[in-house]
Amino acid sequence: MILILNENADPSGPEYGQLMRRLRALPGLEVKVHRIQGELRAVTEVYLIGETKQLSAEEMQALPCVEHVVRVSEEYRILGRHSGDTRPSHFDYQGLRFGQDALHVFAGLCAVDTPRNVELMCKALKENGQVCTRMGAYKPRTSPYSFQGHGSACLGYVFELAGKYGIKIIAMEVTHESHVDEIRQALRETGSPTGVMLQIGTRNTQNFELLKAVGRQQEFPVLFKRGFGITLDESLNAAEYLASEGNSKVVFGLRGMKTNLGEPHRNFVDFAHVPVVKRLTRMPVCVDPSHSVGARARAPDGILDLMHVTAQAVLAGANMVLVDFHPDPAKALVDGPQALHLCELAHFLDDVAIARQAYAQRVEAARRYQTG
Ligand code: PEP
Numbered sequence: 001m002i003l004i005l006n007e008n009a010d011p012s013g014p015e016y017g018q019l020m021r022r023l024r025a026l027p028g029l030e031v032k033v034h035r036i037q038g039e040l041r042a043v044t045e046v047y048l049i050g051e052t053k054q055l056s057a058e059e060m061q062a063l064p065c066v067e068h069v070v071r072v073s074e075e076y077r078i079l080g081r082h083s084g085d086t087r088p089s090h091f092d093y094q095g096l097r098f099g100q101d102a103l104h105v106f107a108g109l110c111a112v113d114t115p116r117n118v119e120l121m122c123k124a125l126k127e128n129g130q131v132c133t134r135m136g137a138y139k140p141r142t143s144p145y146s147f148q149g150h151g152s153a154c155l156g157y158v159f160e161l162a163g164k165y166g167i168k169i170i171a172m173e174v175t176h177e178s179h180v181d182e183i184r185q186a187l188r189e190t191g192s193p194t195g196v197m198l199q200i201g202t203r204n205t206q207n208f209e210l211l212k213a214v215g216r217q218q219e220f221p222v223l224f225k226r227g228f229g230i231t232l233d234e235s236l237n238a239a240e241y242l243a244s245e246g247n248s249k250v251v252f253g254l255r256g257m258k259t260n261l262g263e264p265h266r267n268f269v270d271f272a273h274v275p276v277v278k279r280l281t282r283m284p285v286c287v288d289p290s291h292s293v294g295a296r297a298r299a300p301d302g303i304l305d306l307m308h309v310t311a312q313a314v315l316a317g318a319n320m321v322l323v324d325f326h327p328d329p330a331k332a333l334v335d336g337p338q339a340l341h342l343c344e345l346a347h348f349l350d351d352v353a354i355a356r357q358a359y360a361q362r363v364e365a366a367r368r369y370q371t372g
């Protein structure tokens, strides 16, 4: 059961103290408090964990500071969507809203290689009106002999160049909790010219200690990628680790499943799960067409497979698109074969806009047919 507290809930006030005493006196229940800092105000949610069936929602509702009571019926207590849930399905970061009704494109380098390529990428994004990007500094690679990313050494120029071209958020994977400190420090040293969305890659979906560490901070939101070889339920439970530690600013990323049944694509495209994740949870949903398709193959209609699957996801209501671009894909140190050329950025964004418009029409039609 979740108690959502009202605006006046002041942790140092007598009413709040009274509430906590009442709750802590309930036998056999763990009481966990989450304070979520929004752009305008902080919201306090109190989670009652354990056997709560015998609790009366009306009695809980009558306790001091309580605005609303939500009975949790499923897993994913914090990130999940429960009946009577009035908690928001969005969060704000760097002046941008991430939610189940928004859409943002994060086009950029799979891996940072040279300052020149970072600059060319950021410049192309600015020219196309984009304020978000992806840039990998820490790369989890299958082989220990492959390029592992420049790590903290590139952060300074990546952040400065991003700021120079008006990039507000960079999605950047971390594979160890020390990377979060390195990112924080580099941002401080460069005067925070941009923001970072920490990315948890598919290889770390169930790295619970990393999830707990990243969940303990609320400064950076998290793009959490589903595991490539586990069920959706297992991935959603893993995402919940972030929230259970305090960070519920989480975007859930679909990036394809590892099976040869998806061949010739690199991974089996799983974008049919976009509406499923939106129904089961309050997380915005991201899709990564690059790591799903893994190649620049083009269909006979002239459209790249990568753009086809992106459009399919956007048509299904996806809220974020993470996509690999590179000024010279043949020379990219990581994932060159799936990277789009900078000259394809305008077309890609246009295609996304067409699909988004069609999605809006589909939502409108659904509304019409439901009420008509
Ligand atoms: C990436 O986005 O660069 C990446 C490694 O993705 P994934 O974890 O989905 O393989």
Ligand code: MN
Pocket (backbone or CB within 6 Å): 110, 291, 334, 335
């Ligand atoms: Mn990659």
